[in-house]
Amino acid sequence: MSLPCSPLNLTRQPPAAGGESIAQKPWSVAVRQVALGLALLASGTTAVGAAGPAADVSYEQDIRPLLETHCVECHSGDDAKHDLRLDTVTGLLKGGESGDPVFIPKDPASSQIISRVTSSDPHLQMPPKGERLPAAAVDLLKRWISNGAMLPGEAAARAALAAQEEKITTDHWSFQPVKRPPEPVINDPWIRGSIDGFVLKSLQEKALTPSAAADRRTLIRRLFLLMHGMPPTPEEVESFVTDPHPDAWSQRVDQVLASPHYGERWARHWLDVVRYADSNGYETNRERKTAWPYRDYVIDAFNKDKPYDQFIREQLAGDALGEDAATGFLVAGPHDIVKSPDINLSLMQREDELADMVNTTGTAFMGLTMGCARCHNHKFDPILQKDYYSMQAVFAGVTHGERPLRKTPDASATAELAGLEATASGLERELSVHRQHAERAREAAAGGKLRPPVNALLNVEEFAPVETTAVRFTILATNSAEPCLDELEIMDDAGRNLALAGSGAVVTTSGSLGGNAFHRLEHVNDGQPGNGRSWIADTPGQGWVQVDLPAKSKMQRIVWSRDREGKYKDRLATDYRIETTAATGEWILLASSRDRVKFDPDSTADPDGWLGDLTEEEATTARRVQTGLAAARQRITQLSGGTPAWLGVFSQPGKTHRLYRGDPLQKREVVAPGGLTVLGSLGLSKDEPEQRRRLRLAEWIAQPGHPLTARVMVNRLWHYIFGHGLADTPSDLGVNGARPSHPELLDWLADEFVRSGWSVKHLQRLILLSATFQQSSLPRAEAQTVDSEARLLWRFPPRRLEAEAIRDSMLAVSGALNPAAGGPGFYLMEVEEENVMHYHVKEKFTAAEFRRMVYQTRIRQTTDGVFGSFDCPDGSQVMPRRSRSNTALQALNLFNSPFVLQQAGLLADRLQAEAGTTPEQQVETAFSLFYGRPPDDFERRQSAALIQAEGLPAFCRALYNTSEFLFVF
């Protein structure tokens, strides 16, 4: 048994007498647990009970001993493997964590127990090791199932299970509603705010005392390093040190929170949590040159103190809320673009993409490891496998790619837009006249000029080139039975078929006729025509297929057929519509059967479009109008629709199924979009409109009463200030996560956070103004003995800065920092473009690379030559808490790298220019830049001696290597 898989730790309670009010305990909603297995069993066994065929196999005499010999060693008791008990009647009826029934009465061929004991697949076969079941035993099982699989006491067991209508509740702390605890009543002059009371209470319980306040130089440096990721300037230090006002500190706190550098620092933390990077990762690892608008959105959100609930809603459904850039969250993760005709690979890639979205949403906002429920019910937390797929259904319409980032047009654009709109509507009017002419001409010709009728062999739909991300082919009538398509091609102007699965197109449908390997949905765009590789809908006379393209592409022709090999003429679509998506998300008609001659099995005709109904002269005019209109629309999109950015592409998805063991080829029941069963339902239907799924999930996560959302965020904020969260597993507040050191404080902060209107800055201000934060970081032996990590906060815990803060600080003190904010990132890698991308560490730097590191184009699978060794993540996995290594490679990088040597040179120039020419003056200025304090006598002597002997650049190189510069104290 592997570690992350132990029995589900849920409290299962019988229904409360008299029916407990759901309103009173919003998070312990009654749910049906074993739906699938029970439903099947109930229907099957009812029939058996009534008929009662002669039982030549008895459970007691034949089956139970057999199970005891071969199965119950693992599948019994409270720690039964995979939660499957075969030692009780209830267990047999209920099934295990897979949700699949153990057997289906009267259908041994479909019964899992039979397939398991007869399988030769080492991953499936039961028992997993040792001897297989003898043939006689398998035969007994089969016969028992064939006879109806009767069990003694079955009626009672079934009744008990059905009556359970089980309540899944959990007593785990983080799932309980947040209740604002009373503040501890302690009369102590140390206390400056509510936080301090909670902290002091915990200290006193361990007989500890807080540390004295840090001196002002330490404090102001700590404030700037934590909130800006760069040290204060000497002027900022001196102004604070000499400020006599009683509110000097709170003024500095406000000032720091108001600076744009604040957002640059705190956005970087959030980008860790949401695995942001600027390349696709995996094999090709191509750059995403337009991912940065999301990064800028996050920076801006922190700077504006965007209410956190709004921040959540926008990242999940910003397209519905006027914040397009925010949905970069959904597609910030890695994404495998290597496509293959091998359908297994394509399906698994898509499952992995969706898993990335589900998992990141779970950990980032709720501190829950949803990913653990991809294959089975969560082992520790109350997350059902169904819940995972419900959340997957929320994102099922999201794919990686670029979408226009809508923007508010500026003044000049507004004028041009107005003109364009007028032009476009004029052209549209003109075009509609031509269309009317065509229609009239067609009517007049009484069918003679209609397009040829559909035929089974090949049909071509021509139209003016149009940009699209999706095409829908809707069949309204056929010549017989369920419609069949052997191939659907979407051609671009170069004659390439965009619809091919091998090019990354994804196809969905209203439903497919099952049961025949010839007819599968994936055959409709596999590039192989013919009845043997075709698709048939599941409804007579109608159905649709939709092709979603991997990127916006220009198409100008659609080709489709029933059987290009000419053998079959049945199941032909005779009445159909072909539509495409507009930028607005609406479906626009591209072609239909309306302008074709009515289908007649014997007719033949030549292909043509509606323009063919016009005179040649008028057709030429109409084409020109069409072209002009397309150009105007494109320009309108450019101006008002904005430029494309890596924000995800949305389309209406097909149905989402629960997948047995996470295997995309083993679909189980259809699930509706949703959140966590234990926390209630989102009330969405199985074919809810795409955007509404995300919006509803976002609203549900961001509601004030959600027990996890506020707790998770305040814990993160605490973590980034003190180095440890109150619960030290910031993206996991589930059962397997760490328990909080100060549970009451965590709840108080969570409540305060929500009450403040989810203000991040309000919460940070409370922390920064607390006596707890302002303590000295100096060690005290007696406290260290009891609490070596200062988790109880008897001091401010000192620690090494992160990679970005070190680099930014280096640039700040050398004076080289390039303050350019926002926009496309800068590179720490040389890019070598090929089919797969190669990246080489840069060794030469100019001012373009001297921007803050949050603006770095972060490339997955690469590490910067200097700062990569400082536990700097590449965005391949979420990183809610960074490690802090101290290694020889770090030392070499800081001591010898061209980057640091260059900065040392720039710093030496600065000191020459600003401090003066004597070593003493230079030392004085350097210390105030680096440490915000003057050197002591020892340091002054040593430093001056080094400058005299080895020169100023040597001294500068050394300072970049000092602990005091690299740590926050």
Added chain:
Amino acid sequence: MHPLLNRRGFLSRTATGLSGIALSHLLGQEHALAGLSRPIRPDINPANPNAARRPHFKPRAKNVLMIFCSGAVSQLDTFDYKPELIRLHGQPMPGGEGIITFQGGQGALNQSPWAFRPRGQTGKMISDLVPHLGALADDLCFVHSLTGKTNTHGPGENFMGTGFTLDGFPSMGAWTTYALGTANETLPAYVAIPDPRGAPQSSGNFWGSGFLPAAFQGTDFNASQPVRNLARPAAVSPAGDRATREFISTLNRHHLERFPGDSELAARISSYELAARMQLSVPEVADLSNEPAHILKMYGADEAGNPVKDLKAAYARNCILARRLVEKGVRFVQLFNGAYQTGGEGVSNWDGHKALKEQYTKHGEVMDQPTAALLTDLKQRGLLDDTLVVWCTEFGRMPTFQLGASGRDHNPAGFTAFMAGAGVKAGHSFGATDDFGYKAVADVVTVYDFHATILDILGIDHERLSFYHNGVERRLTDVHGHVIKDLLTT
């Protein structure tokens, strides 16, 4: 628990003798996984994160040399002999109708362009593409029934390198050094030697530390590219460099006086001392100038005159470097053959889709003799007594040629790797593919099993070595893996 984060001063090892206990221990906040075997998370000393640590049980090997051939080496042209493939050459694969592989449809079965011959006492059939390795058949322990999870190179290399097809998981070398540290503290515990042509498909992910602390990241260098930032900058004089280093130490120690017993600050000071030792020991180990002529010749490192020979010599020098690192007790050495940087799809790696014969002729010549010499050299120096050698690739290839091409498509359903040295049987073959070498059918094993076996040989319990990340106790083998006992010496 986060070893490097939470150990500040935990049972402090500093001279002050100041000790303390992590609060989480007091509160009993270690993860409560009652009823299960508890995870083993090594106790990492922040001042020396790569200090040698005891294995979980008696190991069969102390070090690992992993030779990874990027691009997916065809088992059918090297070590997996299939008479039926020769017999049915040119015919469709029976039962193979409709198989769709990575690049599409399949043509006919194709025998290898290279003949197979019995080798060594065991008579193991090995092809003429790798005659030097063939000559060592009696020392090798083959696994012919490996199966993967993906047929794409990036995820495939991730899988073999890190146990996950996704990006961002710690590499096997990172897990190994996290568990065991290293015996040689003046060299990196984990060295990756990229191919002279560049990086493999999954790039730095192959030797990255993922979410493990960066202390366990592989250090990448080879015989022609030194460790980045190792050398003293050209503009700095040796004396100036020394004086600057001493000044840093003086300032850092002076500062430490205000924070007595702080293990993280102490760790920084020691990291500079280790860096200084590395500046001496790494160039020394990478300096091949004292290798005698007969050694250079044995590896093929003295060859020159055409691009293939130049490449072979460059790879041979990497092989000699690998031996020297093993000799010095580096815990995990990873040697790469094949790269994606200088040409994909078989040009500079083993991805022989379209022109298998032409490309493999070159790759075989480059890889075979130097790799065989490395094994021979390790053996003659007695280094195989403590070192496990693993030769592997991301997946196998098809017994058919691709439709309309003269090469083989990807095939994760059955492929070959071999081990040699400490802990494994010599002259042994395990598992088998079907008659054509398409699918593993006998003693089928997974990459998880392969990884579990490597850790087991090192004395590491693959089910217990773990690191808590983002809500999950992570392992190299995820929730899978069984040690392949049949490979192990008795």
